[in-house]
Amino acid sequence: MSVPDQVRVDGVDVAHLPVSDRGLHYGDGVFETITVRDGLLRFAALHRLRLEEGCRRLALRLDIEAAFAELQALARDQHRCILKLIATRGDALARGYAVTGAESPRRVTLRYPWPLDNAAALEGVRVVSVRTRLGESTQLAGIKHLNRLEQVLARIEIAASGEDEGLMTSSSRRVISGTMSNVFLVHQAEIVTPRVDRCGISGVMRAVVIREANRAGLRLRETDIEPAELARATEVFLTNVRIGIWPVRQLDSRRLQPGPVTRRLQGMMDNVDE
Amino acid sequence: MSVPDQVRVDGVDVAHLPVSDRGLHYGDGVFETITVRDGLLRFAALHRLRLEEGCRRLALRLDIEAAFAELQALARDQHRCILKLIATRGDALARGYAVTGAESPRRVTLRYPWPLDNAAALEGVRVVSVRTRLGESTQLAGIKHLNRLEQVLARIEIAASGEDEGLMTSSSRRVISGTMSNVFLVHQAEIVTPRVDRCGISGVMRAVVIREANRAGLRLRETDIEPAELARATEVFLTNVRIGIWPVRQLDSRRLQPGPVTRRLQGMMDNVDE
Numbered sequence: 200m201s202v203p204d205q206v207r208v209d210g211v212d213v214a215h216l217p218v219s220d221r222g223l224h225y226g227d228g229v230f231e232t233i234t235v236r237d238g239l240l241r242f243a244a245l246h247r248l249r250l251e252e253g254c255r256r257l258a259l260r261l262d263i264e265a266a267f268a269e270l271q272a273l274a275r276d277q278h279r280c281i282l283k284l285i286a287t288r289g290d291a292l293a294r295g296y297a298v299t300g301a302e303s304p305r306r307v308t309l310r311y312p313w314p315l316d317n318a319a320a321l322e323g324v325r326v327v328s329v330r331t332r333l334g335e336s337t338q339l340a341g342i343k344h345l346n347r348l349e350q351v352l353a354r355i356e357i358a359a360s361g362e363d364e365g366l367m368t369s370s371s372r373r374v375i376s377g378t379m380s381n382v383f384l385v386h387q388a389e390i391v392t393p394r395v396d397r398c399g400i401s402g403v404m405r406a407v408v409i410r411e412a413n414r415a416g417l418r419l420r421e422t423d424i425e426p427a428e429l430a431r432a433t434e435v436f437l438t439n440v441r442i443g444i445w446p447v448r449q450l451d452s453r454r455l456q457p458g459p460v461t462r463r464l465q466g467m468m469d470n471v472d473e
Numbered sequence: 474m475s476v477p478d479q480v481r482v483d484g485v486d487v488a489h490l491p492v493s494d495r496g497l498h499y500g501d502g503v504f505e506t507i508t509v510r511d512g513l514l515r516f517a518a519l520h521r522l523r524l525e526e527g528c529r530r531l532a533l534r535l536d537i538e539a540a541f542a543e544l545q546a547l548a549r550d551q552h553r554c555i556l557k558l559i560a561t562r563g564d565a566l567a568r569g570y571a572v573t574g575a576e577s578p579r580r581v582t583l584r585y586p587w588p589l590d591n592a593a594a595l596e597g598v599r600v601v602s603v604r605t606r607l608g609e610s611t612q613l614a615g616i617k618h619l620n621r622l623e624q625v626l627a628r629i630e631i632a633a634s635g636e637d638e639g640l641m642t643s644s645s646r647r648v649i650s651g652t653m654s655n656v657f658l659v660h661q662a663e664i665v666t667p668r669v670d671r672c673g674i675s676g677v678m679r680a681v682v683i684r685e686a687n688r689a690g691l692r693l694r695e696t697d698i699e700p701a702e703l704a705r706a707t708e709v710f711l712t713n714v715r716i717g718i719w720p721v722r723q724l725d726s727r728r729l730q731p732g733p734v735t736r737r738l739q740g741m742m743d744n745v746d747e
Contacts, residue, residue, distance in 0.1 A: 201568045206492055215489035216497070218480055218581050223490070223559065225621035226500030257622070258629055281568065285497065288625075294475045294555065294585050296621060296652055297628040307492050311568050334608020334672070335644040338626055346620035347499035348531070350570040352612055355532055358571065370609040370644065370671075378570055397644075398608070 203283075205310040210269060220305060222287030225296065226345035228304075229253035233282045234440045235274040240282070242440065242473055243267065245403045252401075253342035254286070261286045261304045269308055279313035281441065285345070314441075321465070323448025323457050324363035324437065326377070328426070329353045333369045333376075333398035341401040353378045364437060366429075366450070369398050374424040377437050380445070381405035385434035385460045390419040404438040404468075411467050417460070434458035443468050477557075479584035484543060494579060496561030499570065500619035502578075503527035504559045508714050509548040514556070516714065516747055517541065519677045526675075527616035528560070535560045535578045543582055553587035555715065559619070588715075595739070597722025597731050598637035598711065600651070602700070603627045607643045607650075607672040615675040627652045638711060640703075640724070643672050648698040651711050654719070655679035659708035659734045664693040678712040678742075685741050691734070708732035717742050 206214045221227035231250050234241045247267060254261050270282050285307040292299045331353040339346070349367070357365045357378075364377040375393050376382055381402040383392045390412055395401050412419040429435070435447040435455060444465045446457030480488045495501035505524050508515045521541060528535050544556050559581040566573045605627040613620070623641070631639040631652075638651040649667050650656055655676040657666045664686055669675050686693040703709070709721040709729060718739045720731030731739075 203493070208492060214492055216492055218482060218488055218490055218559075218583065219477070220497070221625075222497045223494070223561075223581075224504070224619070225625050226619055227622060227625050230498070257626070283568075285492075287497075294557075294588070295628075296624040297632065298625065300632075307497075309492065314568070331612055332610055334610045334613070336606055336608045336623060338605055339608070339622060344622055345498070345500055346622045347570060348501060348613060348618055348620045349610060351495075351499050351501050351572065352531070354569075354571040358574075 201311050201314055203309040203311050205273060207269065207308045209306050216305065216307065217290055219290040220287050221289065221291050221302070222285065222305070222345055224291060226347070227257070228259065228285060228287035228345045229257065230283060230285045230343055230345060232440065233270060233284070235277050235280045235282060238275050238277060240270055240274055242403050242407060244473060245406050249343060249401060249403065250284075250286070253344060256338060256342055257288070257344065258298070259286065259288055259304055261306065266306050269306070273308060273310050281311040281313060283309045283311070287345070320363065320442065320445050323446045323455075325449040326364045326366050326437070326447050327357060327360060327362040328451055329356045329365035329367055329378075331356060331367065333367050335370055335397040337397060340397050340399060341395045343400055350378045363445070368426060372426065374426055374429065375399040380437035380439045380442065383408065383436050383438065384424065384428065384432035385458060386432055388418060390417060390460060391422050391424060392419070393424050394421050402439055404440045404443065407468070407471060408438055408444070408464060411471055412464065415467065434461045436461045436464070475585050475588055477583040477585050479547060481543065481582045483580055490579065490581065491564055493564040494561050495563065495565050495576070496559065496579070496619055498565060500621070501531070502533065502559060502561035502619045503531065504557060504617055504619060506714065507544060507556045507558070509551050509554045509556060512549050512551060514544055514548050516677050516681060518747060519680050523617060523675060523677065524558075524560070527618060530612060530616055531562070531618065532572070533560065533562055533578055535580065540580050543580070547582060547584050555585040555587065557583045557585070561619070594637065594716065594719050597720045597729075599723040600638045600640050600709075600711070600721050601631060601634060601636040602725055603630045603639035603641055605630060605641065607641050609644055609671040611671060614671050614673060615669045617674055624652045637719070642700060646700065648700055648703065649673040654711035654713045654716065657682065657710050657712065658698065658702065658706035659732060660706060662692060664691060664734060665696050665698060666693070667698050668695050676713055678714045678717065681742070681745060682712055682718070682738060685745055686738065689741065708735045710735045710738070
């Protein structure tokens with residue numbers, strides 16, 4: 200059980216918010232989950248870019264400067280921890296979906312202790328394809344908004360089997376991502392990862408892997424991936440900011456090994472710059 | 474501005490809930506908006522059926538009996554009002570999307586004064602097609618879950634133009650619904666309404682109209698509707714439990730009249746039984 204050791208709402212140490220909040224009523228908001236190492240937010244600039252894009256898409260006038268200042272303050276004396284920022288449109292000023300424009304965004308920050316590291320996962324995880332599909336919406340794709348029922352239902356699917364992660368496809372049957380991770384396939388000398396412009400999340404660790412692969416001269420392409428292509432991949436790995444890179448050692452009934460490309464990228468991630 | 478005159482959380486008169494609620498983090502829950510007339514919940518059985526289906530799909534173990542008892546108590550001394558029930562999975566017991574199964578669902582009820590009746594709307598409303606599309610998911614289609622960003626974005630689109638309602642299509646380009654209403658078309662002697670098994674909400678007033686049309690011997694079909702079919706419709710109308718039936722008098726650039734089928738159904742709705 201990982202419960203937060205610090206919670207703030209609009210900068211105040213309280214653990215409640217009004218039931219009129221549009222985040223509750225409609226999932227009307229965005230979030231970021233940020234890792235802290237030695238008092239600093241890792242990949243702060245990338246998190247900030249995604250948060251800005253989310254606020255732009257939802258027409259949410261969040262004070263992003265103030266949000267990051269608070270996150271940095273929460274990180275300051277921490278060796279390792281996880282910070283979550285939730286930004287909602289604030290209280291509903293009328294009944295119904297309509298936005299009046301006078302709403303005042305609300306900022307919630309939660310600090311969680313660093314979870315027990317799962318050393319075994321760095322040697323490979325078990326992944327199963329789930330039935331729950333990701334709906335497609337160009338307006339909502341890529342950003343980390345609060346409408347996450349698809350991920351919740353996918354997690355419920357894998358809870359019984361004890362798999363580490365569920366692999367999700369879109370309503371138009373492309374491979375998109377894990378429930379909490381992005382996915383990469385290695386085909387011969389090329390790395391491919393699904394586009395996230397119709398569904399899926401533009402993960403910060405995904406962006407870091409793409410950047411570092413390019414810097415290292417590895418061939419990497421964002422593309423449409425059909426489920427049948429999974430069988431051709433010589434390596435498969437998952438990414439997110441907490442786990443870093445997880446090699447996949449079982450994908451449905453297929454066994455895989457953590458391969459040389461995955462190992463090379465894993466080695467690069469520990470000391471990657473911001 | 475319509476603010477609630479009564480708010481309860483798990484039966485207690487408080488207006489706050491913990492920031493750890495999964496409704497806030499993921500939109501992990503369902504809601505119902507119920508109209509009250511002369512102290513009674515209108516269409517209680519239909520609301521209850523949909524709520525049960527929503528809880529079943531999300532594996533949410535809500536005490537539905539207790540929820541309806543509370544709604545009935547909130548309705549008792551009211552001539553007219555609107556009740557909203559929000560049921561979430563309750564507090565997150567761990568970080569992340571996974572459901573432990575030990576969560577305790579949370580019930581929020583809000584009572585709103587009856588809004589000023591819009592008599593003009595009963596004579597016809599202006600509707601515009603919006604760009605925001607509805608993502609498709611058979612697991613989430615039909616139920617009234619808390620992931621409503623698509624509706625919020627669609628309302629933002631129509632806010633500037635002052636239209637009464639936005640007409641939404643799915644990612645696979647079928648006509649589905651308004652942002653807060655279901656839609657019906659009249660083609661000659663037949664009434665058609667979009668299927669809501671891949672996206673959209675199975676509206677209570679939609680169900681009442683279908684039932685009453687059938688009882689009255691009108692031909693009605695739930696089907697896939699292409700946007701091009703809108704131009705062929707001789708009548709178009711919208712439904713929800715608060716508005717009842719709104720004839721459409723303008724659909725994008727096309728002018729329409731409230732027709733005989735719409736008028737007949739409107740006449741039937743006022744005194745329909747439960």
